[in-house]
Amino acid sequence: xxxxxxxxxxxxxxxxxxFEKIYxxxxxxxxxxxxxxxxGLEMEDGSREIRKVxxxxxxxxxxxxxxIDPKEQLQAVREMRAEGLKPLGNWHSHPETPSRPxxxxxRLANDPNASYLILSLEEKERxxxxxxxxxxxxxxxVARKEELVIVQEVENG
Amino acid sequence: xxxxxxxxxxxxxxxxxxxxxxxxxKVETPQYVTVSVNEEFIxxxxxxxxxxxxxxxxxxxxxxxxxx
Numbered sequence: 001x002x003x004x005x006x007x008x009x010x011x012x013x014x015x016x017x018x019f020e021k022i023y024x025x026x027x028x029x030x031x032x033x034x035x036x037x038x039x040g041l042e043m044e045d046g047s048r049e050i051r052k053v054x055x056x057x058x059x060x061x062x063x064x065x066x067x068i069d070p071k072e073q074l075q076a077v078r079e080m081r082a083e084g085l086k087p088l089g090n091w092h093s094h095p096e097t098p099s100r101p102x103x104x105x106x107r108l109a110n111d112p113n114a115s116y117l118i119l120s121l122e123e124k125e126r127x128x129x130x131x132x133x134x135x136x137x138x139x140x141x142v143a144r145k146e147e148l149v150i151v152q153e154v155e156n157g
Numbered sequence: 158x159x160x161x162x163x164x165x166x167x168x169x170x171x172x173x174x175x176x177x178x179x180x181x182x183k184v185e186t187p188q189y190v191t192v193s194v195n196e197e198f199i200x201x202x203x204x205x206x207x208x209x210x211x212x213x214x215x216x217x218x219x220x221x222x223x224x225x
Contacts, residue, residue, distance in 0.1 A: 035221070060222075067222035074193050077216055081164040090221045097225050104224030110189035111219035 010146040012088075012115055012131050014038075014050040019150050023127050025055040026093035026119055033058055035066040035092040037076050038117060039085040048088055048115060052080070058092075065104070066092045089114035095121050099128040106141035109134035115146060158211040169209070176204040184217055191218045 099120035
Protein backbone atom coordinates (compact mmCIF):
# COMPACT_ATOMS: atom_id res chain seq x y z
CA UNK A 1 0.00 0.00 0.00
CA UNK A 2 0.99 3.58 -0.52
CA UNK A 3 2.13 5.36 2.62
CA UNK A 4 0.62 8.63 1.40
CA UNK A 5 -2.33 9.75 3.53
CA UNK A 6 -5.62 9.14 1.80
CA UNK A 7 -7.81 12.08 0.95
CA UNK A 8 -11.12 10.93 2.34
CA UNK A 9 -13.93 10.87 -0.14
CA UNK A 10 -16.34 8.07 0.55
CA UNK A 11 -17.40 7.45 -3.07
CA UNK A 12 -16.10 4.33 -4.76
CA UNK A 13 -17.25 2.75 -8.00
CA UNK A 14 -16.88 -0.78 -9.32
CA UNK A 15 -17.59 -1.99 -12.82
CA UNK A 16 -20.47 -4.44 -13.04
CA UNK A 17 -18.24 -7.01 -14.74
CA UNK A 18 -15.76 -6.85 -11.84
CA PHE A 19 -18.57 -7.16 -9.30
CA GLU A 20 -19.76 -10.27 -11.14
CA LYS A 21 -16.25 -11.76 -10.97
CA ILE A 22 -16.30 -11.37 -7.20
CA TYR A 23 -19.79 -12.80 -6.92
CA UNK A 24 -19.14 -15.84 -9.12
CA UNK A 25 -15.82 -16.60 -7.45
CA UNK A 26 -17.36 -16.28 -3.97
CA UNK A 27 -20.12 -18.74 -4.97
CA UNK A 28 -17.51 -21.20 -6.19
CA UNK A 29 -15.61 -20.98 -2.91
CA UNK A 30 -18.62 -21.81 -0.75
CA UNK A 31 -18.87 -22.85 2.01
CA UNK A 32 -15.57 -21.01 2.63
CA UNK A 33 -15.10 -17.28 2.70
CA UNK A 34 -13.55 -15.96 -0.49
CA UNK A 35 -11.17 -13.03 -0.73
CA UNK A 36 -9.05 -10.91 -2.97
CA UNK A 37 -7.75 -7.44 -3.73
CA UNK A 38 -9.15 -4.43 -5.55
CA UNK A 39 -7.18 -2.13 -7.81
CA GLY A 40 -7.95 1.01 -9.72
CA LEU A 41 -7.57 4.73 -9.75
CA GLU A 42 -7.80 7.39 -7.08
CA MET A 43 -9.04 10.75 -8.29
CA GLU A 44 -7.85 14.13 -7.09
CA ASP A 45 -11.01 14.55 -5.02
CA GLY A 46 -10.27 11.25 -3.28
CA SER A 47 -13.01 9.26 -4.96
CA ARG A 48 -12.00 5.86 -6.23
CA GLU A 49 -12.66 3.73 -9.29
CA ILE A 50 -12.14 0.00 -9.01
CA ARG A 51 -10.94 -1.17 -12.41
CA LYS A 52 -9.81 -4.68 -11.60
CA VAL A 53 -10.44 -7.23 -8.90
CA UNK A 54 -8.08 -10.03 -7.95
CA UNK A 55 -9.44 -13.41 -6.89
CA UNK A 56 -6.95 -14.82 -4.39
CA UNK A 57 -6.61 -17.78 -2.07
CA UNK A 58 -8.10 -17.79 1.39
CA UNK A 59 -5.36 -19.67 3.19
CA UNK A 60 -7.68 -20.25 6.17
CA UNK A 61 -10.11 -22.31 4.02
CA UNK A 62 -13.04 -21.84 6.40
CA UNK A 63 -16.42 -20.11 6.41
CA UNK A 64 -15.42 -18.08 9.46
CA UNK A 65 -12.09 -16.45 8.59
CA UNK A 66 -9.96 -15.35 5.72
CA UNK A 67 -6.29 -14.60 5.24
CA ILE A 68 -4.93 -13.57 1.88
CA ASP A 69 -1.88 -15.51 0.76
CA PRO A 70 0.93 -12.93 1.04
CA LYS A 71 2.77 -14.29 -1.98
CA GLU A 72 -0.34 -13.93 -4.12
CA GLN A 73 -0.87 -10.49 -2.60
CA LEU A 74 2.61 -9.38 -3.62
CA GLN A 75 2.21 -10.78 -7.12
CA ALA A 76 -1.12 -9.02 -7.52
CA VAL A 77 0.30 -5.70 -6.34
CA ARG A 78 3.14 -5.99 -8.83
CA GLU A 79 0.64 -6.70 -11.61
CA MET A 80 -1.40 -3.66 -10.59
CA ARG A 81 1.62 -1.41 -10.76
CA ALA A 82 2.60 -2.82 -14.16
CA GLU A 83 -0.90 -1.97 -15.43
CA GLY A 84 -0.85 1.55 -14.01
CA LEU A 85 -3.34 0.73 -11.28
CA LYS A 86 -3.14 1.41 -7.59
CA PRO A 87 -3.89 -1.03 -4.76
CA LEU A 88 -7.16 0.23 -3.26
CA GLY A 89 -7.90 -2.42 -0.63
CA ASN A 90 -9.44 -5.84 -0.43
CA TRP A 91 -12.72 -7.72 -0.64
CA HIS A 92 -14.03 -10.80 1.08
CA SER A 93 -17.28 -12.70 1.33
CA HIS A 94 -19.54 -13.45 4.25
CA PRO A 95 -21.22 -16.73 3.28
CA GLU A 96 -23.86 -16.59 6.01
CA THR A 97 -23.78 -13.14 7.56
CA PRO A 98 -24.61 -9.58 6.49
CA SER A 99 -22.38 -7.24 4.52
CA ARG A 100 -20.85 -5.39 7.43
CA PRO A 101 -17.45 -5.65 9.14
CA UNK A 102 -17.29 -8.08 12.04
CA UNK A 103 -15.21 -7.24 15.09
CA UNK A 104 -12.52 -9.49 13.66
CA UNK A 105 -12.69 -7.68 10.32
CA UNK A 106 -12.19 -4.35 12.08
CA ARG A 107 -9.43 -5.65 14.32
CA LEU A 108 -7.46 -6.87 11.31
CA ALA A 109 -8.14 -3.85 9.11
CA ASN A 110 -4.88 -2.03 9.63
CA ASP A 111 -4.36 -0.22 6.36
CA PRO A 112 -5.77 3.27 6.92
CA ASN A 113 -5.85 3.93 3.19
CA ALA A 114 -7.75 0.82 2.18
CA SER A 115 -11.32 0.30 1.13
CA TYR A 116 -12.74 -2.93 2.52
CA LEU A 117 -15.46 -4.54 0.43
CA ILE A 118 -17.72 -7.20 1.94
CA LEU A 119 -19.98 -9.37 -0.16
CA SER A 120 -22.81 -11.02 1.73
CA LEU A 121 -24.15 -14.31 0.38
CA GLU A 122 -26.71 -14.61 3.13
CA GLU A 123 -29.23 -14.78 0.28
CA LYS A 124 -27.22 -16.36 -2.49
CA GLU A 125 -29.41 -15.09 -5.32
CA ARG A 126 -29.37 -11.59 -3.90
CA UNK A 127 -25.76 -10.72 -3.13
CA UNK A 128 -25.10 -7.53 -1.17
CA UNK A 129 -21.83 -5.68 -1.60
CA UNK A 130 -20.79 -2.81 0.63
CA UNK A 131 -17.56 -0.89 1.06
CA UNK A 132 -16.08 0.38 4.30
CA UNK A 133 -13.23 2.46 5.54
CA UNK A 134 -11.81 1.48 8.92
CA UNK A 135 -9.90 3.86 11.13
CA UNK A 136 -8.70 3.99 14.70
CA UNK A 137 -10.50 6.52 16.89
CA UNK A 138 -9.24 6.83 20.45
CA UNK A 139 -7.94 3.30 20.29
CA UNK A 140 -11.15 1.82 18.91
CA UNK A 141 -11.60 0.64 15.35
CA VAL A 142 -14.46 2.42 13.66
CA ALA A 143 -15.91 1.36 10.31
CA ARG A 144 -17.52 3.95 8.08
CA LYS A 145 -19.60 2.93 5.11
CA GLU A 146 -18.42 4.23 1.76
CA GLU A 147 -20.75 5.16 -1.09
CA LEU A 148 -20.31 2.15 -3.35
CA VAL A 149 -21.76 2.43 -6.84
CA ILE A 150 -21.84 -0.41 -9.36
CA VAL A 151 -21.39 1.05 -12.84
CA GLN A 152 -21.95 -0.57 -16.23
CA GLU A 153 -18.61 0.46 -17.66
CA VAL A 154 -15.96 3.09 -17.18
CA GLU A 155 -15.86 5.95 -19.63
CA ASN A 156 -12.59 7.36 -20.94
CA GLY A 157 -10.61 4.24 -20.58
CA UNK B 158 20.94 5.97 -4.59
CA UNK B 159 17.71 5.31 -6.45
CA UNK B 160 15.23 2.67 -5.33
CA UNK B 161 11.58 1.94 -6.10
CA UNK B 162 9.16 2.19 -3.20
CA UNK B 163 5.56 1.06 -3.71
CA UNK B 164 6.03 1.53 -7.43
CA UNK B 165 7.54 5.03 -7.20
CA UNK B 166 11.14 5.89 -7.96
CA UNK B 167 12.82 7.54 -4.97
CA UNK B 168 16.22 9.02 -4.26
CA UNK B 169 17.35 7.89 -0.82
CA UNK B 170 20.53 7.93 1.22
CA UNK B 171 23.09 5.22 0.70
CA UNK B 172 23.17 2.49 3.32
CA UNK B 173 19.51 2.99 4.19
CA UNK B 174 17.96 0.12 6.12
CA UNK B 175 14.43 -1.20 5.73
CA UNK B 176 13.66 0.10 9.23
CA UNK B 177 14.88 3.57 8.30
CA UNK B 178 12.87 3.52 5.09
CA UNK B 179 9.70 2.62 7.00
CA UNK B 180 10.28 5.64 9.22
CA UNK B 181 11.22 7.91 6.33
CA UNK B 182 8.11 6.92 4.37
CA LYS B 183 5.95 7.45 7.46
CA VAL B 184 4.34 4.05 6.97
CA GLU B 185 1.23 3.94 9.14
CA THR B 186 0.73 1.09 11.65
CA PRO B 187 4.12 -0.38 10.63
CA GLN B 188 3.71 -3.22 13.11
CA TYR B 189 1.19 -4.76 10.70
CA VAL B 190 3.29 -4.33 7.60
CA THR B 191 5.16 -7.03 5.72
CA VAL B 192 8.05 -5.81 3.61
CA SER B 193 9.34 -7.33 0.43
CA VAL B 194 12.55 -6.35 -1.32
CA ASN B 195 12.89 -7.60 -4.88
CA GLU B 196 10.03 -10.04 -4.19
CA GLU B 197 11.79 -11.50 -1.14
CA PHE B 198 9.88 -11.19 2.13
CA ILE B 199 11.98 -9.71 4.92
CA UNK B 200 11.59 -10.98 8.48
CA UNK B 201 10.31 -8.14 10.67
CA UNK B 202 13.13 -8.79 13.13
CA UNK B 203 15.63 -8.05 10.38
CA UNK B 204 14.34 -4.65 9.29
CA UNK B 205 17.10 -2.79 11.11
CA UNK B 206 19.82 -5.01 9.66
CA UNK B 207 18.63 -5.22 6.08
CA UNK B 208 20.41 -2.62 3.97
CA UNK B 209 18.93 -1.47 0.71
CA UNK B 210 20.86 -1.21 -2.52
CA UNK B 211 20.66 0.74 -5.76
CA UNK B 212 17.67 -0.37 -7.82
CA UNK B 213 15.95 -2.32 -5.07
CA UNK B 214 12.17 -2.61 -5.35
CA UNK B 215 10.40 -2.34 -2.02
CA UNK B 216 6.76 -3.07 -1.29
CA UNK B 217 4.91 -2.53 1.97
CA UNK B 218 2.06 -5.00 2.35
CA UNK B 219 -0.54 -4.96 5.10
CA UNK B 220 -1.73 -8.30 6.36
CA UNK B 221 -5.16 -8.83 4.84
CA UNK B 222 -7.51 -10.98 6.86
CA UNK B 223 -10.69 -11.05 8.87
CA UNK B 224 -13.48 -13.21 10.21
CA UNK B 225 -17.21 -13.31 10.49
